[in-house]
Amino acid sequence: MKKSNFTAAQDAVLPEEELALINRHTLRDLTRDEVFCFSLTLCDNLVDRDMERFDVPALHRLAELFDGKTGIADHSMKSEDQMARIYKTWVEENPAEQTMNGEPYTCLKAKAYMPVTEETKEMIAQIKSGIKKETSVSCAVGTVRCSICGSSMRPGGCRHQKGKLYDGKVCHAVLADPTDAYEWSFVAVPAQRSAGVTKSFTAGSAKTAHEPDCEETVTLTRSALESLTAAAERLRRGLVEDVTRLGVLALPALSKTALTEICRGLTEEQLEALSKSFRSTAAARFPLRPQLCGDNSPEPENNHEFKI
Numbered sequence: 169m170k171k172s173n174f175t176a177a178q179d180a181v182l183p184e185e186e187l188a189l190i191n192r193h194t195l196r197d198l199t200r201d202e203v204f205c206f207s208l209t210l211c212d213n214l215v216d217r218d219m220e221r222f223d224v225p226a227l228h229r230l231a232e233l234f235d236g237k238t239g240i241a242d243h244s245m246k247s248e249d250q251m252a253r254i255y256k257t258w259v260e261e262n263p264a265e266q267t268m269n270g271e272p273y274t275c276l277k278a279k280a281y282m283p284v285t286e287e288t289k290e291m292i293a294q295i296k297s298g299i300k301k302e303t304s305v306s307c308a309v310g311t312v313r314c315s316i317c318g319s320s321m322r323p324g325g326c327r328h329q330k331g332k333l334y335d336g337k338v339c340h341a342v343l344a345d346p347t348d349a350y351e352w353s354f355v356a357v358p359a360q361r362s363a364g365v366t367k368s369f370t371a372g373s374a375k376t377a378h379e380p381d382c383e384e385t386v387t388l389t390r391s392a393l394e395s396l397t398a399a400a401e402r403l404r405r406g407l408v409e410d411v412t413r414l415g416v417l418a419l420p421a422l423s424k425t426a427l428t429e430i431c432r433g434l435t436e437e438q439l440e441a442l443s444k445s446f447r448s449t450a451a452a453r454f455p456l457r458p459q460l461c462g463d464n465s466p467e468p469e470n471n472h473e474f475k476i
Contacts, residue, residue, distance in 0.1 A: 189255045190281050193236060203281045204292050210234060210257075210305050210352060212275035214267055219330035219340040220312075221267075224259075226344050227276045230307060231257040233349035239280055243306055243353045251291055252282040254352070268338070269315065278352075304355040310345035333400045335432060400436075407431075407439040414446035417454060 182200045190205075191197045211230065215221045222230070239252035256279040265273035282288050294300040312321045316334050319326040321341050328339045408431045415427040431439060 186256065186279070193253055193255060198283070202284055204284050204288070204295075205279060205281045206295055207277065207279050208303055208352075210276040210278050210303065212273065213271055214273070215269075215338070215340045219338070220343055221269075221340060222343045224271065224274050226309065226346050227259050227274055229346045230276055230305075230349060231259050233307065233346060234276070234278060234305070234352065237349055238351050239282075239303075240351055240353050242355055243304065243351070251288065251354075252280045254278045254280045300354050302355055303352055305352045306350040307346055308348045308350075309343045310347050311343070313342045313344065315340045315342055329435075332435065333397065333404060336397075336401050336404075338397060404436060404439070407436060407443060410443045411439055411446060414443060414450050418446040418449035 182203070182205060186205070187198070187200060187203075190203060211222055211227065213221055213224055213227065234254055235257050237254050238250050239254070240246075240249045241251065242249075258277050259274060260277050261272050261274045263272040267273055282291070284292065291300065313319065314321050314326040314328050316328045316337060316339050317326055321328075321330075328334060330339055330341055332339050408428065411431055412424050412427040415422055416424055434442065
């Protein structure tokens with residue numbers, strides 16, 4: 169289901185209670201005619217392009233942290249690039265839509281305002297026309313855990329790799345326990361498909377918690393991702409079958425059950441290497457010979473090689 173980051177149209181009449189929320193952040197009370205308001209999706213619990221996702225408690229905590237935070241462009245730290253401010257946040261859940269890990273789709277929503285001035289007319293027009301649409305948030309989290317084993321994915325922790333398949337499950341990082349929210353930005357290409365996320369902050373710049381492994385990125389639809397996941401599962405099952413079949417021949421002392429358990433913790437590359445090793449050992453133990461072949465026996469009457 170396609171989702172827009174913005175409800176790119178101002179309410180016909182801004183409710184009095186919302187105007188009061190806006191005026192919490194102003195030096196003088198503004199009127200309805202002096203502000204332009206819009207809704208946006210900040211982040212959600214879907215696995216993003218960096219193979220990371222927020223857990224649901226993190227979204228509720230971020231709702232508290234992002235209230236009142238400023239909106240800028242491309243995570244610029246310059247004060248002149250400030251253009252809007254959040255005045256209301258809330259968390260929405262859609263039980264009809266399930267994420268890949270079986271949770272109801274949940275997102276952090278917000279409402280922001282900017283003053284209506286000659287300087288902001290162009291930006292307001294771009295928001296209304298859908299040109300300025302994608303957003304990204306900059307925040308800090310206390311926990312980054314592995315979706316496969318639950319261990320920390322900080323340096324020195326879990327050895328699972330994001331984006332790889334383990335027992336039919338795609339490994340990703342679960343972001344939890346937010347500690348701070350810095351800002352939100354208008355960006356061209358967000359990390360999260362519904363909003364975009366920058367998860368860590370360094371003075372003078374905003375970066376993702378984990379740098380991408382390559383310079384080029386590819387955006388996949390959910391159906392394409394599911395198709396690739398199914399193909400990867402078939403490939404892994406084939407590798408496991410090869411390893412267990414050849415392993416029983418190469419190492420008779422190991423049972424098929426034991427070999428299957430050993431395979432669970434191996435990557436596809438390790439399975440391929442083990443299959444190659446077992447194939448070589450099995451070939452040495454059971455060399456292939458044609459049924460009808462010559463006999464090197466000194467006794468010519470020994471013709472058992474020709475007996476069928």
